Amino acid sequence: MTAPQVDLTLVLACYNEEEIFRSSVDRILQTLDAIRVSYEVIFVEDKSRDATANLIREAIAARPGKPLRAIFHDRNQGRGATVSDGFREAKGRVMGFIDIDLEVGPEYILPCYLAAGQGADVVIGLRIYRLYWHSLLRHVLSRGYHKLVSVALGMPPLDTESGYKFFRREAALELLSKTKDPGWFWDTEIVARAVEAGCRIVEVPCLFQRRWDKTSTVRPLRDSIVYLRRLLKYKKAERGG
Secondary structure, X not given: OOOOOEEEEEEEEEOOOOOOHHHHHHXXXXXXXXXXXXXXXXXXXXXXXXXXXXXXXXXXXXXXXXXXXXXXXOOOOOHHHHHHHHHHOOOEEEEXXXXXXXXXXXXXXXXXXXXXXXXXXXXXXXXXXXXXXXXXXXXXXXXXXXXXXXXXXXXXXXXXXXXXXXXXXXXXXXXXXXXXXXXXXXXXXXXXXXXXXXXXXEEEEEEXXXXXXXXXXXXXXXXXXXXXXXXXXXXXXXXXX
């Protein structure tokens, strides 16, 4: 991994983001420019089936003075592999990623960055939900999963699946060497590894607002079963049962 050269690296994992890409990138860059820290943005494109890859190239070409770069996967590798690839190329003293759909807005980048600069090894954006009846099942399953992780792994009830995480550089390097899952369970695993390593973990409350103007790839029941299987496999492998 390269030596630190900027204050903050923000990794944006991209998969089928055509619907929201332009508006999200505009908001993110406006926020980064306003907080007045040196930064870089790394897009990691995970072999989308839509025009996301072309939109990334377009965004970078349209902003020649901005510290933007991209990694393009030649096959779909999954959420964990995508964020990890971005981190391995990062130059930031603090390294973070946020979900590009901005259901948690970019205004929380600064408090998360500051928390990492003030001694936290890992900063998690704790999602505070604005509840709607038609998203109640997803909310209940998410909270239930957090509780299950806490009980199964003997760790605090953290928002492990939050797509809003920042790391002190040295902590990120150590955790990346141990975190292996290439998919969505990566989020849980890297937090579990951080707890095991005795890292200082801080949660920053962030308002989560569901976006209804985009196509969601989340299937709550199916995904919950997949997460449960991965959790049990991880527990058996790492904790002996």
